[in-house]
Structures are given as C-alpha cells and as structure tokens.
Amino acid sequence: MTDINLTLKEVRRLAFDCLLANGCDQANAEAAADNITMAERDGYQSHGLFRLPAFVVSLRNGKVNGKAVPKIDTLAPGVIRINGDKGIVALAHQRSRKALINRAREQGIAIAALTDIFHMAALWPDVEPLAEQGLCAIAMTSSRSFVAPAGGVRPLFGTNPLAFAWPRKDAPPVVFDQAVSVMARGEVQIAARDDHALPAGVGLDAGGNPTTDPQAVLDGVMLPFGGYKGSSIALMVEMLAAGLIGQPFSPEISAASNNDGGPELGGQVIIALDPDRFGDKEGWRDHCESFFEEMLSQDGVRLPGQRRHAQRETALANGIEIPETLHKEILDLSSA
Amino acid sequence: MTDINLTLKEVRRLAFDCLLANGCDQANAEAAADNITMAERDGYQSHGLFRLPAFVVSLRNGKVNGKAVPKIDTLAPGVIRINGDKGIVALAHQRSRKALINRAREQGIAIAALTDIFHMAALWPDVEPLAEQGLCAIAMTSSRSFVAPAGGVRPLFGTNPLAFAWPRKDAPPVVFDQAVSVMARGEVQIAARDDHALPAGVGLDAGGNPTTDPQAVLDGVMLPFGGYKGSSIALMVEMLAAGLIGQPFSPEISAASNNDGGPELGGQVIIALDPDRFGDKEGWRDHCESFFEEMLSQDGVRLPGQRRHAQRETALANGIEIPETLHKEILDLSSA
Numbered sequence: 001m002t003d004i005n006l007t008l009k010e011v012r013r014l015a016f017d018c019l020l021a022n023g024c025d026q027a028n029a030e031a032a033a034d035n036i037t038m039a040e041r042d043g044y045q046s047h048g049l050f051r052l053p054a055f056v057v058s059l060r061n062g063k064v065n066g067k068a069v070p071k072i073d074t075l076a077p078g079v080i081r082i083n084g085d086k087g088i089v090a091l092a093h094q095r096s097r098k099a100l101i102n103r104a105r106e107q108g109i110a111i112a113a114l115t116d117i118f119h120m121a122a123l124w125p126d127v128e129p130l131a132e133q134g135l136c137a138i139a140m141t142s143s144r145s146f147v148a149p150a151g152g153v154r155p156l157f158g159t160n161p162l163a164f165a166w167p168r169k170d171a172p173p174v175v176f177d178q179a180v181s182v183m184a185r186g187e188v189q190i191a192a193r194d195d196h197a198l199p200a201g202v203g204l205d206a207g208g209n210p211t212t213d214p215q216a217v218l219d220g221v222m223l224p225f226g227g228y229k230g231s232s233i234a235l236m237v238e239m240l241a242a243g244l245i246g247q248p249f250s251p252e253i254s255a256a257s258n259n260d261g262g263p264e265l266g267g268q269v270i271i272a273l274d275p276d277r278f279g280d281k282e283g284w285r286d287h288c289e290s291f292f293e294e295m296l297s298q299d300g301v302r303l304p305g306q307r308r309h310a311q312r313e314t315a316l317a318n319g320i321e322i323p324e325t326l327h328k329e330i331l332d333l334s335s336a
Numbered sequence: 337m338t339d340i341n342l343t344l345k346e347v348r349r350l351a352f353d354c355l356l357a358n359g360c361d362q363a364n365a366e367a368a369a370d371n372i373t374m375a376e377r378d379g380y381q382s383h384g385l386f387r388l389p390a391f392v393v394s395l396r397n398g399k400v401n402g403k404a405v406p407k408i409d410t411l412a413p414g415v416i417r418i419n420g421d422k423g424i425v426a427l428a429h430q431r432s433r434k435a436l437i438n439r440a441r442e443q444g445i446a447i448a449a450l451t452d453i454f455h456m457a458a459l460w461p462d463v464e465p466l467a468e469q470g471l472c473a474i475a476m477t478s479s480r481s482f483v484a485p486a487g488g489v490r491p492l493f494g495t496n497p498l499a500f501a502w503p504r505k506d507a508p509p510v511v512f513d514q515a516v517s518v519m520a521r522g523e524v525q526i527a528a529r530d531d532h533a534l535p536a537g538v539g540l541d542a543g544g545n546p547t548t549d550p551q552a553v554l555d556g557v558m559l560p561f562g563g564y565k566g567s568s569i570a571l572m573v574e575m576l577a578a579g580l581i582g583q584p585f586s587p588e589i590s591a592a593s594n595n596d597g598g599p600e601l602g603g604q605v606i607i608a609l610d611p612d613r614f615g616d617k618e619g620w621r622d623h624c625e626s627f628f629e630e631m632l633s634q635d636g637v638r639l640p641g642q643r644r645h646a647q648r649e650t651a652l653a654n655g656i657e658i659p660e661t662l663h664k665e666i667l668d669l670s671s672a
Binding site: 108136150151152227229245249275278284287298 | 409411413446447449451474486488492502518565572575576581587609610613615620624626627630631636640
C-alpha cells in the first residue's frame with residue numbers, strides 16, 4: 001500500500017471540500033474537518049480521514065443533517081443541553097464549548113448534555129480543549145451494542161468510551177480516552193482482515209464460547225476490559241449518556257440503525273469542573289505536578305496523552321501519511 | 337472458628353458502645369455505628385465490625401478525632417466542602433447529605449468535597465442514600481499507595497474505589513463500588529494467611545516480577561484491573577479525590593501514615609445529578625427500566641447491587657454471624 005504525505009492544512013482542506021461537496025454547509029464542514037484534522041495530527045488515523053467515506057454515505061442518504069443548527073438550552077444552573085439537530089457532533093461542540101466553560105467557572109461543576117448528534121470521532125478532542133482552559137473534563141458516549149455485560153454472552157453495551165482531561169501547569173493536559181471493550185472494534189476488524197489471531201479474552205463467538213478468531217468475535221460479542229469492573233463502567237456510561245439525558249441506550253441505537261456503516265444518532269455528556277473553585281486555587285497546580293513527577297519517576301510509566309502529544313509534534317513538523325487509495329477515494333467522493 | 341448470631345440492632349449497639357467507650361461523642365459514635373451496621377446488614381463483613389478494633393487504635397492514640405464537628409462551606413453554587421475535623425467520615429456524610437441533595441436538585445449537578453476525614457468504610461453507603469432520593473451519585477476516594485501504574489512495578493495509586501448509584505422505579509438502586517486493584521487487598525491478605533496461591537495477574541513481587549504468592553504481592557505491588565485502562569481510572573480518582581480538592585494523593589497518604597493499622601486522613605468527592613433536571617423528567621424512569629429489563633434478559637447477568645440487596649433481606653430476617661473471637665475482642669475494647 002503506497003502512502004502519500006499531506007500537511008495538516010491539506011488534510012483539513014481535503015476533509016472540508018469533501019464534506020462541502022456532500023451536503024454540509026460551511027459551518028458544519030469546518031467543524032467536522034477540524035475534528036478529523038485533530039485526529040490525523042495526533043496519530044488517531046482510525047478517527048481521521050478514514051472515517052470520512054462513511055460520513056459521506058450518511059450525508060448522501062439523508063441520515064446526517066449537513067446543515068444542522070445546534071440549539072443550546074439551559075435546563076438548570078449547572079446543566080446545558082445542546083440539541084445537535086441531527087448533525088455531526090463537531091459543530092455542536094464548537095458552538096457550546098464557551099457556554100460549558102462559563103457554566104463550570106460560575107457553578108464550580110457543570111454538565112453539557114448533547115442530544116440528537118452523530119458521534120463517530122474520538123472523545124479526547126471533546127475534553128482536551130476544556131483542560132487547555134484550566135478545567136477538568138469527563139466525557140462519555142454510547143454506541144451500538146457490541147459488548148457483553150459481565151456474566152453474559154450477547155451484546156448489550158456499546159463500546160462506550162470514557163474520556164478524561166486534567167490541566168497541567170506548563171505542559172499539554174493529561175488526557176485519556178478509552179473504550180470499555182478489551183480491544184477497539186477497529187483493531188478486531190483489522191485482525192480479521194489480516195487473518196491474525198486475537199489475544200485471549202477479547203471476545204466470545206456467537207455460541208458464547210471464548211475464541212481468538214477475530215471474525216468469530218465480530219459475529220459474536222466483545223468482552224469488557226477487566227471483567228465485571230469494566231462492565232460496571234460500561235453501565236455507568238449507558239446511564240449518563242443515555243438514561244440521564246433521554247437519549248437511546250446502546251441496544252436502541254442498534255435497533256434504530258440503518259446499517260449504512262455511517263455514524264449513529266445518540267447522545268453524549270461532558271462534565272466540566274473548575275479546580276479554582278474547590279478551595280485550593282493557589283496550590284492545586286503545583287500539588288498535581290508533584291504527583292505527576294512521582295508517577296513519571298517510574299521507568300516505563302507515561303502520563304495518558306503523552307504519546308499522542310509527541311505524535312502531534314511530528315505531524316506539525318512533517319505532516320502525516322495516508323494511503324494513496326484513501327486519498328483517491330476522498331477526492332472521488334468530493335467531485336462526484 | 338465459632339460464630340455467634342446478632343440482630344442488626346445488637347450489631348449497632350455493639351459498635352456504638354465500643355466507639356463511645358473509646359473517645360467518640362454520641363453523634364460520631366451513632367454515625368459510625370450506623371455505617372458499620374449497614375456493612376454487616378449487606379454482607380460486607382470486611383467493612384463491618386471487623387474494622388472496629390483498628391478504629392479503636394486510632395481513636396485511642398489520638399489520630400482520629402472522636403468528637404469531630406464537621407463544617408460545611410459553600411465554595412460555589414455547585415460545590416460544597418465538608419471539613420470532617422479529622423473525624424470518622426460517617427458523621428460528615430450524615431450532616432452534609434441533605435445539603436448535597438438540595439444543591440443537586442437546584443443546580444442539576446453538584447459535588448461534595450469531603451476533606452480531613454478518615455475513610456475506612458465501603459463507598460456504596462455514601463451513594464446509595466442519594467439514589468434512594470432519586471439522584472444519580474458517583475463517589476471516589478484515594479488511599480495509601482498499593483497499586484502500580486500501567487507500565488510500572490512500584491506502588492503509586494491507592495486502591496482508589498469508585499462507586500456509582502442510579503435510582504430505580506420500584507426497586508433498590510443499581511449500585512456498584514469497586515477498587516481499581518484486580519483483587520481487594522483484604523482478599524490478598526486472607527490468601528496469605530491461608531497460604532493459598534493467587535490467580536495470575538493480581539500483582540508483582542518486590543522485584544517487579546509476576547507472582548501468585550500472596551505474601552510476595554503484599555511485599556511488592558498490586559496491579560490495576562484491565563491493565564492501562566484500570567490505571568487510567570485510578571489516575572482519575574487521584575485527580576478528583578486529591579488534586580481537585582487539596583487533599584493528599586495516595587503517596588502522600590502513605591508518607592503521612594503512622595502505620596497504626598487504622599484509617600488514614602484524606603479526601604473524598606461525591607458528584608450528585610438530578611435526572612429530573614435533564615429534560616426527560618416524565619420519561620427517564622421507564623426508559624431506564626426498559627434497559628435494565630434487557631440487561632437481565634441474559635442468563636447469568638445481574639444488576640450491580642442485587643446480590644447485596646438479597647443479602648440484606650436475609651440479615652433483616654435472621655440477623656448476621658460474626659466470629660465469637662471478634663465479638664469478645666470488641667466487648668473487651670468497650671470495657672477497657
């Protein structure tokens with residue numbers, strides 16, 4: 001497979017033109033292109049241009065509203081709801097971020113409930129900008145049912161990612177973004193394509209038996225990380241990203257899917273906290289740095305996000321590589 | 337080992353008398369005795385009367401303030417701080433619960449920061465009462481360093497439990513309460529006492545090598561559940577229960593310990609959310625019940641908390657059993 005090199009500006013242009021050519025208005029195309037560019041910049045190819053063709057399918061068949069106008073309501077002093085108007089989630093985030101930051105600074109803690117949005121991006125781009133503004137942020141979203149609850153053998157939970165960001169003093173934020181499945185679904189798909197066996201514990205076949213065959217797992221069910229403890233985290237994500245805010249649980253997302261390979265309509269929450277409002281305004285940054293220092297004093301230990309931020313430096317200097325076939329596919333979709 | 341049977345009233349009386357005889361005032365003794373009784377009632381022996389002798393040690397040596405007067409401050413509209421005055425955490429919870437509930441109902445989301453408290457109880461008793469009032473609650477606390485970060489071989493994180501409670505329609509709340517270590521430290525201690533090998537993956541010896549020898553793990557380090565994903569959860573707990581609220585991180589708790597076997601001074605947070613304030617006031621309870629029904633339709637799947645609630649029914653009807661030696665030890669401590 002031949003790769004081609006693109007600058008981040010070229011990545012953004014490629015994504016923007018393709019989205020604009022397929023039914024997005026300027027604002028939606030810009031926001032989604034920014035999000036895709038962030039993913040490529042930080043080495044998250046699986047959430048970058050790779051996802052664009054699937055978005056195009058759902059824009060063309062009318063599932064995703066390319067001209068969405070997100071609407072913000074204040075439901076309580078600490079709660080804002082952003083109805084995404086059935087658009088790609090990126091614009092809903094861009095339009096509401098300032099409101100969430102202001103709420104968190106005023107209230108100490110606040111939550112954004114995003115509804116009627118199509119999420120197929122990583123979650124870290126939703127929390128990292130808040131930490132860059134000095135806030136702590138926690139985000140969760142549900143997805144189609146792929147993961148068995150502890151003790152079960154059939155899909156119930158989505159891959160239900162949980163992302164967390166914490167601001168640092170003179171460094172990029174600490175950020176993690178992790179699915180509740182042992183392995184990302186995309187990795188299982190790649191293993192199936194390349195005919196590689198999976199490690200034990202990733203999933204069960206359709207009969208509920210442990211298997212290392214990736215296709216059998218795709219036809220069966222993925223397992224939560226850490227057994228019943230990961231299953232509990234998955235349940236928490238369902239309750240907050242669906243039950244709390246009147247959005248579909250993972251099985252409802254699956255049932256409503258048109259199976260076009262594109263994103264699925266659902267909800268997301270972001271909790272933001274302002275450490276300046278918790279009684280240690282002068283001390284918390286140095287206090288936390290001392291802990292990070294202790295953590296990094298162990299060989300082999302990284303702060304979550306460090307690898308991604310290193311990758312970013314490389315991409316800013318040298319651009320990124322994408323398969324020539326993907327580049328051609330996107331150009332074709334942009335001119336069709 | 338001979339057990340004796342006690343009614344829950346007798347459990348509470350036993351704990352109360354012992355606490356009162358060892359320096360607690362009426363209010364602190366009642367709150368802590370209630371907490372211990374809840375643990376025994378729900379089958380959490382490890383957090384019940386079993387812990388009492390260690391509390392007595394710390395009350396007698398003056399580490400724990402038996403006459404603590406918790407003080408509540410409002411730091412922001414969504415943030416209350418409860419300074420526990422170096423007392424057992426139970427009274428701080430009892431005194432502040434109503435304020436947190438009111439804040440959550442008014443703001444939609446609120447957080448209680450508990451500082452200068454001694455926590456050696458389970459976390460579910462801190463969140464379940466909030467869910468019984470119709471709120472969702474999330475609690476976290478840090479502890480002494482026992483758990484290695486992903487990639488590391490030395491203790492950094494505490495066992496850092498995370499508890500979650502969600503209200504149900506006509507049933508006890510869904511509640512989980514889980515440490516970030518693969519296995520509870522108490523279970524490893526019991527395996528060491530009984531000379532049983534551990535399952536693989538629980539911990540490393542002091543040289544950083546995997547071992548199934550429980551004593552080697554106690555002398556070495558415990559591992560987080562689910563590898564780097566559990567390690568991330570542990571980090572989140574450190575940031576919220578320590579960094580955010582100006583309380584000690586786990587290594588600081590270890591460093592400050594007088595190693596008397598009793599509880600350690602530290603912090604805790606509880607986030608409370610009112611589902612009625614998120615735009616689906618009429619629908620959320622039935623919507624969530626439909627999800628629980630789907631979850632329970634799989635053989636072998638339980639809702640977190642179900643086993644504990646079943647145990648409660650048994651204890652209310654038949655009382656509970658404790659070792660006669662423990663009963664005698666507590667009586668001796670109460671009359672000394």
